[in-house]
Amino acid sequence: MCNVRRSPFAVRRGGSSASGQRPTANLFLLAVLLALAACHREQRSIAPTAISAARTFPVRVNNPYEGNAYAIAEGQRLYEQYNCSGCHFHGGGGIGPALMDNEWIYGSSPANIYTSIAEGRPNGMPSWGGHIPDYQIWELTTYVRALGGFEGRVATASRSDEMEAKRAEEPKK
Amino acid sequence: MKWSYKPKDINQSAKGIACCDWVNRGCAFANGKIFFNTLDGKTCAVNATNGQEVWVTQVANMARGESITMAPLVVKNKVLVGDSGGEFGVRGALTALDTETGKQIWKAYSIGPDADCLIGPNFKPFYPSDRGKDLGVTSWPPDLWKIGGGTVWGWISYDPQLDLIYYGTANPGPWNPEQRPGDNKWTCGIFARRPDSGEAVWFYQWSPHDEYDYDGVNEQILVDVPINGRMRKVLVRAERNGHVYVLDRTTGEVLSATPFVYITTSKGVDPKTGRLIPNEEKSPGFGRVVREICPASPGAKDWQPSAYSPVTGLLYIPHQNLCQDEEGVQANYIAGTPYVGANVKMYAGPGGHRGEYDAWDPIHARKVWSIRERFPVWSGTLVTAGNVAFYGTMEGWFKAVNATTGDLLWQFKTGSGIVGQPVTFLAPDGKQYISVLSGVGGWSGAIVPGQLDPRDGTAALGFVNAMGDLPMYTTKGGMLYTFGLP
Numbered sequence: 001m002c003n004v005r006r007s008p009f010a011v012r013r014g015g016s017s018a019s020g021q022r023p024t025a026n027l028f029l030l031a032v033l034l035a036l037a038a039c040h041r042e043q044r045s046i047a048p049t050a051i052s053a054a055r056t057f058p059v060r061v062n063n064p065y066e067g068n069a070y071a072i073a074e075g076q077r078l079y080e081q082y083n084c085s086g087c088h089f090h091g092g093g094g095i096g097p098a099l100m101d102n103e104w105i106y107g108s109s110p111a112n113i114y115t116s117i118a119e120g121r122p123n124g125m126p127s128w129g130g131h132i133p134d135y136q137i138w139e140l141t142t143y144v145r146a147l148g149g150f151e152g153r154v155a156t157a158s159r160s161d162e163m164e165a166k167r168a169e170e171p172k173k
Numbered sequence: 174m175k176w177s178y179k180p181k182d183i184n185q186s187a188k189g190i191a192c193c194d195w196v197n198r199g200c201a202f203a204n205g206k207i208f209f210n211t212l213d214g215k216t217c218a219v220n221a222t223n224g225q226e227v228w229v230t231q232v233a234n235m236a237r238g239e240s241i242t243m244a245p246l247v248v249k250n251k252v253l254v255g256d257s258g259g260e261f262g263v264r265g266a267l268t269a270l271d272t273e274t275g276k277q278i279w280k281a282y283s284i285g286p287d288a289d290c291l292i293g294p295n296f297k298p299f300y301p302s303d304r305g306k307d308l309g310v311t312s313w314p315p316d317l318w319k320i321g322g323g324t325v326w327g328w329i330s331y332d333p334q335l336d337l338i339y340y341g342t343a344n345p346g347p348w349n350p351e352q353r354p355g356d357n358k359w360t361c362g363i364f365a366r367r368p369d370s371g372e373a374v375w376f377y378q379w380s381p382h383d384e385y386d387y388d389g390v391n392e393q394i395l396v397d398v399p400i401n402g403r404m405r406k407v408l409v410r411a412e413r414n415g416h417v418y419v420l421d422r423t424t425g426e427v428l429s430a431t432p433f434v435y436i437t438t439s440k441g442v443d444p445k446t447g448r449l450i451p452n453e454e455k456s457p458g459f460g461r462v463v464r465e466i467c468p469a470s471p472g473a474k475d476w477q478p479s480a481y482s483p484v485t486g487l488l489y490i491p492h493q494n495l496c497q498d499e500e501g502v503q504a505n506y507i508a509g510t511p512y513v514g515a516n517v518k519m520y521a522g523p524g525g526h527r528g529e530y531d532a533w534d535p536i537h538a539r540k541v542w543s544i545r546e547r548f549p550v551w552s553g554t555l556v557t558a559g560n561v562a563f564y565g566t567m568e569g570w571f572k573a574v575n576a577t578t579g580d581l582l583w584q585f586k587t588g589s590g591i592v593g594q595p596v597t598f599l600a601p602d603g604k605q606y607i608s609v610l611s612g613v614g615g616w617s618g619a620i621v622p623g624q625l626d627p628r629d630g631t632a633a634l635g636f637v638n639a640m641g642d643l644p645m646y647t648t649k650g651g652m653l654y655t656f657g658l659p
Contacts, residue, residue, distance in 0.1 A: 082510075083510040089634075091626060092625050092629025093623060093633070094634060098623075101626045103624065126189065
């Protein structure tokens, strides 16, 4: 296992959220997982340019990883590792809403999705801000955008496992 | 309307820890009070005459992924309440609360040391494999029992003569069985306990080291019937693993275990040891996709309670006919999020129909007749002294059939799919009525209210793969229908 490096932008706000409706699902053991998640095969500096903007939501922010195939692949890995797939499955939804359809309760822009993940949502979406590094929230955002069909096909990962879900672009059966 | 009551301060985020839609299986009435549970883990007692709140007790802890969906049972001034959250790494338990004050009287965990499970000197399981010290710890890898499931979200029965309560324990977690070698006691089994103290009297494990989410929580039908020429006090259980069991309810001995659906996951029950014989070819695990797992994870029959008619001597079983493909993946424990480790896709079992409604003879252990339905028969059922059996379909048909022959007598199309329980009652006007709720949902029906996307077959733990066409047959609902004879 590699060392856990705490990036300076990983620590985010304490307890409050813009909406005041912070969900209560606690993520006790995340720290343990973080140790795993923070292992990068590739060390590189990722400039979190949009972070300060995100604090003054709802100002529109840009996704630093839009169209970035590496970030989408990392987002996909984190999506499984952090149990997003346990609630949203592979885009079709279940406990949480579908993420591959055209309906977005809280909006589909990168800033909207970032906020959904970072701050959580009142009807059962846990908040991940402060528990996982910010760049990972952007990677997850980019992957969720890819699930929704917003990222170009060239950048999105092709899954090889046999249980694979169909792509958002394909017709419903 | 006479009155309505809504508990205060309901925590909406509980919706995120409900594995299989936002459901509630009913309430109980006793001592002038109505008792029911909320998804966010409360038990509420309400005055039945005026709707005033008597007490509210927080039983389940949401921060640990615990919720409540079951219908409580009142036995001797105790409200018995079990928990949900078997897909969230909780430690299942049954709690007894005082009907008058809501204070906890005892709590029996489903896993962990004997003391926590209220297993003491009076515990006498029938089979040797269930005897030994702290099996609720030693049949698990170190510490994994603490997040091992065994929730109590199904039905509780009480035999006042024997003074025993009976209830099942749900699946072990995570689903991926390779992460938890061992028998994983006391999950996927049935406990007989004393209602006063909670102490365990016997236990039997339907599915030791369950590999398929075959929760052992279905209803138990308590009847006294002749078996091999001798009257026996039995407990009949149509179990998720595909067998109808007849147990001696005084001892926990298996008198018969007979398949009622197509099964690939096991090869019968050993008559000597009482142990289910697993089919290793169908073991899911890391890095492989296992095909044709039958029955699928919701089992041969899920929550939907069957009914017994003393007139025909038959058991009426609403159930599903589903198989699945499954791939094991790593399950990570993060409190408050799913702890499953499996990708699943379900589909119709042999015959292509997804549901069945069967009449079963428990004495001779055989199917008498069977009705095929397009979708899983996810409603409870009711059989009357007038020899009529009622059930609902997920398309919304409410059906009445001849209890002897299964012939359709009458049907009515309700506004939504039926996943509730029909009841009958004698009204003050002296007439008998039948009522049923119509409003599709639950694990099988989640695709409709949740607007899930059928392009992802793994959605809703893989049930969506089998239910992609349901939205073409029905829409959301929430209506109560009452029928009477002209």
